[in-house]
Amino acid sequence: MIRTDKLRGIIAEKGVSQCDVAKAIGITEKTFYLKMKKGIFGSDEIEKMVDYLSIENPGEIFFAKE
Secondary structure: OOOHHHHHHHHHHOOOOHHHHHHHHOOOHHHHHHHHHHOOOOHHHHHHHHHHHOOOOHHHHHOOOO
16 A cells, blocks of 8 residues: 555655646556556556656555555
8 A cells, every 4th residue: 555645745845736746657647647646556557657756665654554
């Protein structure tokens, strides 16, 4: 389960938009919003987000237990 609340916080903290993140990981803005709503991203997308947003503890966000 992805902690989308924490992911949104990091996106805001870095001063980028969700649209910017979508472009950086190679998906459309609409697809990004749908994936955020469901809390599901592919491993390649997660890897790109970790790099793009310089996330230090990705496990807390992308591999959170409910």
